[in-house]
Amino acid sequence: MDIINHYLYTKEHEWIDIDGKTATVGITDYAQSALGDITYVELPGIDGQVEQFEQLTALESVKSASDIFSPVSGKILEVNDELTDDPGLINRDPYEKGWIAKVEISDEEEASNLMTADEYRSYLESLDRNDGGAAEAEE
């Protein structure tokens, strides 16, 4: 699993790349691999406010849907429109071209609630990976 050393991470497998007051948010290589082929990205609204660890947006793969949580609080500055036509960008390049949104950081202290690359690496090792697909039983 690729992990970028200068990014910070959440337990929900989002990454964040902080550049001054602006944070770029995406999901990790581990997350894209667990989700499988991503088929749809619901892009958040520009200018919307998000709180740290609250829902930012949602992704869909063939048989699962996942909420994406914002690693920091702030205002949404920009979203990656390319994902609308090519959601597979997240699978191919989760840390660069597959970014999801840029957020204007409102509280720099919040970064201390996130994991460093090393911490995230050990966190992944502690997880027991589930390869399961989708449930098919029903009423």
Place this chain on the structure above:
Amino acid sequence: MKLVFEKSVKDRQGFKLPDTDVPSAGALKETYLRKTDAALPEMSELDVVRHFTQLSQRNFSVDANFYPLGSCTMKYNPKFTEKVAAMPGFADLHPLLPQLKGGERYAQGALEVLYESERWLSMITGMKAFTMQPLAGAHGELTGIMLMAAYHKAKGNKKKIVIIPDSAHGTNPASAAVAGYEIVTIPSDKKGGMDIEKLKSVLSDEVAGLMVTSPDTYGVFNPQIDEIARLIHSVDGIMYYDGANLNAILGRARPGDLGFDVVHVNLHKTFATPHGGGGPGSGPVGVGEKLEKFLPVSRVTKDALGVYALNYDGPDSIGYIASFYGAFGVILKAYAYMLLLGGDGLKETSAHAVLNANYLLSRLKGAYYLPFDRVCMHECLFSASRQAERGVHAIDIAKFLIDKKVHPPTVYFPLTVKEAIMIEPTETESKETLDVFVELMLEADELTRKDPGAFKSFPTTMPIFRPDETKAARELKVNYFASNA
């Protein structure tokens, strides 16, 4: 295979309509008329018949294949019930007839079927009364939750939460959420049962009720179910019984006696009505005394003279939950099935459903990992975790079985068990069929050792190879005309 639209040839027609015997009424104003005709196919009757016959042959079905889909109760659908449902006295009956003044007299036979079906199901489940209206299991759940909400509202209870075990069907939380409740999930304990300590820890006056499947989706009957009911009742919560697995306990235990206040049953599972490729189903709901007055209208009544009527007058009723009286054609089939089996036949049904499942469990437990190693009820839950270590997943084993003309068991459900393979053989399968299935499952396991790579190409004998589901979801072509316009 080509689509009907691709087989269409201008000026063909597959059905002869009568010539008009009245004068033309002239033209409607243009503003009311469509500008272009609907592009329906134009085919001769034979070509239509052949098209759909050939399509049908591209399906697995209970009539042609063993179909041990866990939690779905794919039992045999008796042919005579189809004949009953097609009787013109039922099939041609207009639903509004009994709503004419005094109109019940025109539908006495149909109303009797509804009334008697309610009585049979009440006795089978130990409930006081039933409504036959819900049109599917999930619709029954929603109805049940609405009854729960009506009860709490009438009592002035401030309730917010519905408790659901993590092993539940996805419809349970979805139904409770649609009705406006918050969901609290209870994890399973090591044996697969509900963790009672966890349940106690979330009990509060805000708990509206608990939704449980019993036996649960691990195929286990929780002997502490009456204790759970006592706990829920201690906070004036409602016990909801999801009847998905009722086929296991007919005549052995009744939800009403176990402390449940509301139940839904799936006629398309336990009562042998066909699944129809995904519906129509039917999910009647039964209630105990404390919820009876909230049942949807209309209710079917019978007076001292044996005359049936529809009662729309329910001051406490939750109102209409369907346009009419339920999936009547489906109810008829279930009623005919119950009449044929009788009480003893129903009890025998569960006995053999459980016997067949345990037989499979005992034959397969050497080769497949059993997360809960114990006697099961009507279905047995395995995990392909050992095979997964060799790179072969539950879905691959499913595709192997398809090549052998057996419908795979349910895979990846319940969500709480990795690589889950849930097998429900039902009572209608013979030992020979079960033995063939066992041999295939063992053969699959053997192949995971010898040539795990082989699985990725399965199935190879079907009309199609594995489909690209990612492409389907990304490109979303759901209408032939969308790209042919």
Place this chain on the structure above:
Amino acid sequence: MNPFIANTPDDTRAMLDAIGVKSIDELFADIQPRHAPRSFDLPKGLSEFEVTSKLNTLALKNSVGPVPFIGGGYYDHYVPAACGALISRGEFYTAYTPYQPEAAQGTLQSLFEFQSAMCTLTGMDVSNASLYEGGTALYEAMMMAIRITGRTRIVMDGGVSPIYRKLIKSYTHNLHFEFVEAPLLHGQSDRALLKKLVDDKTAAVILQNPNFFGAIDDHTDIVTTAHASGALVIESVYPVSLGMLKTPGEMGVDIATGEGQSLGLPLNFGGPYLGFITTRKKFIRQMPGRIVGETVDSAGNRCFVNTLQAREQHIRREKATSNVCTNVALCAIQAVIFMTLIGKQGLKKLARLNYDKAEFLKAQLVKIPGVQVKTSAPTFNEFTVCLPVNANDVIERMMHLGFAAGFPLGRYYDGLDKYLLVAVTEKRTKDEMLAYAEVLGRVVKELQ
């Protein structure tokens, strides 16, 4: 003897041995004596012959004899024999939800064809693979509009079926939505009133065409009004009428829905029926129910799969777009078989027959002294007449004379006791209609 269980005593013994228990009862050990049924007092089973004969007796107690002129959204259309024959194939009706696409191409392709046919019929972009029935489909369409707009006010046109409205009322009882009703004006939607009622809090305007009283309309201007406030328009439609009438798509409607019983399904005393929803492509993710999509298999050949499953309850659980799990696949397949048999020309002709015959009967009825059609709104195959006497009394007498005369509007509307809703389909002959008019005239006279 149970014909649906194969296990003989020998089989049972062999299986118990393999399991390692002595009796079937041992397998039920978790069900303890205190769990035993307090009663299980059910009759003994009957033979197939006895059950069939008993149910035939019950079937004969239902009055399907009187010539039907009852509609109300559910019509006595002819069902071609090939429809019934094809869906009676076990490969269709004893299959389950197509979760294993390699083993379910028959169901999947049929449903894709159904979706496509519903799109061309309603003039919309996308369709789901069906929902329970027309009333619950309208509720789902309304919930869809609420999700899309994030608004909770609903403007309900007075022409929407009272049955559907009662149903929506009970479903939304615990939810905090605002409903406003716009009564009809001269039998059609009241434009000025709708314009006043639609505001920037309105999620949707709900319309029906033809409306419950039979009147047809062109709702294009209402759509324009609604869209100007950011509200959506939902229209409940009658599929057979779309053989001639302006489609929801042509009117600019956002969500079309309705009851598909008229597409080759028997009346069946209320079900199973066929609910449908079609909509604009941009709303597809908010559309409830199963959807079949086209794709290719690993050899590159076209095939069909359930798609967009991530919206559904078995994945999303409490976050699903709806709790709907079942569709009515078999009814949808029956409908697409019907649409294929009847074909492009046949559907037009069918609609025309229904329209012409209804106009013929309407013309006969207004000749009866005291019988009136109160509005000039055009109708399709159902219309409302005002009688000089109570409609219920007329219906009751006519039933004895061999006619199911229509539906009394007083059943759902205060003050409409004299109004009768009369439906005509292609099955009604000129002779039947003339006889009906003659008997109605006689009965009205007797009752005055």
